[in-house]
Amino acid sequence: MAHSVEMPELGESVTEGTITTWLKEVGDTVEVDEPLLEVSTDKVDTEIPSPVAGVLIEIKAEEDDTVEVGDVIAVIGEEGEEASTxxxxxxxxxxxxxxxxxxxxxxxxxxxxxxxxxxxxxxxxxxxSGDATDVEMPELGESVTEGTITTWLKSVGDEVEVDEPLLEVSTDKVDTEIPSPVAGTLIEILAEEDDTVEVGDVIARIGDADAAGTSDADDSDDSDSDAEPAKEDRGEDDVANEDEEVKDENSADGEGDNPADAPKKSESKSSSKNKKGSGESTTVEMPELGESVTEGTITTWLKSVGDMVEVDEPLLEVSTDKVDTEIPSPVEGTILEILAEEDDTVEVGQAIVVIGDADAATDSDDSDDADAADEAADAAEEKETKDQDSTKETEEDDAKKADKESKQGSAANERSEQEAKESKGEGSNASAKLEDRGDKVPYVTPLVRKLAEKHGVDLNSIEGTGVGGRIRKQDVLAAAEGGDAKGAAAQGDAQATPKGERANWSTKSVDPAKQELIGTTQKVNRIREITASKMVESLQTSAQLTHVQEVDVTRVAELRKNVKPQFVEKHGVNITYLAFFVKATAEALVSHPNVNASYNVDDKTITYHEDVNIGIAVDTPQGLLVPVIKQAQNLNLAEIAAAIADLADRARNKKLRPDDLSGATFTVTNIGSEGALLDTPVLTPPQAGILGTAAIEKRPVIVTEDGIDSIAIRQMCYLPFTYDHQLVDGADAGRFVTTIKDRIEAGNFEDDLGL
The missing domain is CATH 1.10.287 (Helix Hairpins)
Structure with a gap:
């Protein structure tokens, strides 16, 4: 019996949702709680799981349709039932x-x-043997019509799985890996490294391993069965004609003869001994990213293929709808393969990178290079001792293939040449390597070339640090910034005697990295996207206004100065002014529960929260994050100071968990960190308010002691409190801030220091 799937409840006061993506198609089999589709509302983006197991028989609402809660969106039949029998x-x-x-x-x-x-x-x-699949150059992005093959990650004869990376391709917009569309054996490579191939052109053929082996055996049997006809027919069947593309069927490494005469594939070159498939590697999966988080988007790879990593050393940065964080390496070794690219959204538990043993990887590379040299020598020897009765056409094809191979110059052959020179004692330093290279610049991606042109860097002057000596983006930036010692010394001299139109410009509070943004258009990161959405939503759904009072913090400043050394020694953290304000705010929220509350406009209800959970706004390189101090009303000043230091450190180092960012009932933001005397903070619904702490500065004020007024220098700051007028009235706001002010000005925090 078929089961109708309805649009479920999507949250309090949410009555409808827009279908953004169907994750399953008609005919697909789904399990209970397996994601069916993605739905977006004005408050959240979420996945809708399947309520039953079975076959998706019908989809009743298309992508971009807005569907009310309770409406039928799909039909799922009993497990094992097909759409049509x-x-x-x-x-x-x-x-x-x-x-x-x-x-x-x-x-x-x-x-x-x-x-x-x-x-x-x-x-x-x-x-x-004909059971093979043609692999075509896939779509590489809007308006991209071709791509340049930079590296083949697999060789002829290697086994590949579905979605396993086959090769790397570079365009003028992106460098990416091309996965295999099918599982099988790589039978033939039709486009070499550095070839530029149009979208849709066939670049490789993948077939069944047994069928491929049978085909090779057949060729061998046919060539042995009748010697004379084989010689006569070589020029027509088994050898590429002058205008025919040289392929594995009609040629072999180093010659254009019948494949039956070609040297056999080295065992050490087979995929079974390739480091990526050996037992000495570890597959790293996308880890758990927090409660209810099922996937993460890779924002930045911090390591590249070939890099060494230590245990717990950051590998990549991942963004979710709740947090941005770094993923550490679970093992020590060398990165052999990256399975997911930047901007890919990967489910928890899915493989993202392969890490292997560093020494084993080196041995494998050396073995591959030696085999490449041996095979080239064997091919040359066979060519010299070849039967003189071979046709002239065959010899011409041999020459064409050899010439083609010499032009392509694979990275493995270049490395084996270099190692051969070193073994003869012809080793040279980095500058000598550059001189030997002459005017020949190694292959670089279009992005790297554009970057070099932008910074005026001569690629001939750079020694690449990538695999096979390839010049990477980091190499160009290092050269542009004067990465070598000579450049650094010259830069130091230049800084000693500043010149130019910007010599007298202020550099205080300036982030030099942002200079790279001038004249560019960048895609916003996840944090900026969420911040923009939530702030606009806040101003559109709440009635905000700001109440400001001036507070004398002189007594707190004196207490902090006196106890700071002892406090740091005992608790291991600095005691900041912010800790005092958070402590006073937590107490005031208990005394004023109408501020520690949330208003539901649809239900016409007010929820007065049992716990005081205070969000602390933290400025990070990625954007503004607000981790939460849970149950702040139960913490003393030392515990609050430790919580602030811990959350701020983990926020800036991308170590926050999703739970650290949820559950806030109120927010405190230190607007004075960059000298602001006053601001009007924007609250985050459904919170009723946000308190700002402005810069503390010495000012002359009138103080009254024993009925006598006098002018004194006091430590003063402003406290702007933004509140939602739907829930909090002006008088309520005044009473709340007055409570905080009184606690700060009294300065009686000795019992809360934990000393």
Missing amino acids: SDDDADDADDAGAEDADEKETAKVEDADEDTKEDVKKSAKGSG
Whole structure:
């Protein structure tokens, strides 16, 4: 029996949702709680799980449709039920017919003579070897029509899985890996490294491993069965003609003869001994990112293929809808393969990178290079001792293939050449390597080339630190900034005697990294996107105004100065002014529960929160984060100071957990960190308010002692309190801030220091 799937409840006061993406298609099998689709509301983006297991029979609402809660959006049948049974019957009939035909054909062959049996066997073998899939250059982005192959990650004969990276491709907009669309054996590579291939062109063929092996055996049998005809037909069948593309079927490494005569593939080059597939590697998965978080978006890879990593050293940065964080390496070793690119959204538990043993990886590379050199030598030797009866056309094809290979110059051959020179004692320093290279610049991606042009960096003067000596983005930036010692010394001299039109410009509070943003258009990060959305939503859904009072913090300043050394020694954290304000605010929120509350405009209800959970606004390089001190009303000053230091440190170092950012009932923001005397903070619904702490500065004020007025220098600051007038009235706001002011000016915090 079919089950109707309805749009579920999406949260308090939410009556409808917009379908953004269907994660399943009609005919797909789904499990209970497996995500069916993604839905967006004005408050949250979320996935809708399947309430039952079965087959998705019908989709009743399309992407971008806005559907009310309770409306039917899909139909799921009982598990095992298909959308249509007629097709299955037809398939069964076809299978049965095919089996009958096979049986009859087998009977005919058994009755035939020996020549007929042999022909049938060859025909069967030929059909097996043709079971291959053409891999085409995929779509690489809007308006991108071609891509340049930078690196083949697999070799002919290697086994590949579905979605396993096959090669790296570079365009004028992005560098990316191309995954395999099917599982099987890489039979043929049709485009070499550094070739520029149009979208849709075939670049490789992947087939069945057994079929590929059978095909090779057939070729060998055919060549041995009749020697004379084989020689006569080589120029037509097994050898590429002058205008024909040289492929594995008609050539071998180092020669253009019949593949049966070619040298066999080295065992050490097979995929079974490739480091990426060895037992010495560890697959790193996307870890748990917090309660209810099922996926994360990779924002930045901090390491590249070939880099060494230590245990717990950051590998990449990941963003979720709740937090941005770094993912550490669970093991020590060398990064062998990156399985997910930047901006990819990866589910928890999915593999993202492969890390292996550093020494094993080095040995594997050395072995590969030595094998490449050995194979080249073997091919040359075979060419010299080759039968003189080979046709002139074959010799011309050999020369063409050899010339093509020499032009392509793979990274492995370059490395083996370099190692051979070093083994003969011809080692040279970095500058000598650059001189030996002459005017030949190693391959660089278009992005790196553009970056070099932008900074005026000569690529001939850079020694790449990437795999195979490839010049990377970091190499260009290091050269532009004077990364070597000579450049650093020159830069130091230049700084000693500043010149130029900006010599007298102030650099205080300036972030030099932001200079790179001038004249560019950047995609916003996840934090900026959420901040922008929530702030606009706040101003549109709440009635905000700001109440300001001036507070004398002189007594707090004196107390802090006196106890600071002892406090740091005992608790290991600094005692900041912010800790005093948070402590006073937590107490005031208990005394004024109408401020520690939330207003629901749809239900016309007010929720007075049991706990005081105070969010602390933290400025980070990625944007504004607000981690939460839970149950602040139960903490003393030392515990609050420690919580602030811990949350701020983890926020700036991307160590926050999603739970650290949820549950706030009120927020405190230190607007005075960059000298602000006054501000009007924007609250975060459904919170009723946010308190700002402005810069503390010495000012002359009138003080009254024993009825006598006098002018004194006091430590003063302003406290702007933004509140939602739907819930808090002006008088309530005044009473709340007055309570905080009184607590701060009295300065009686000795019992809360934990000393």
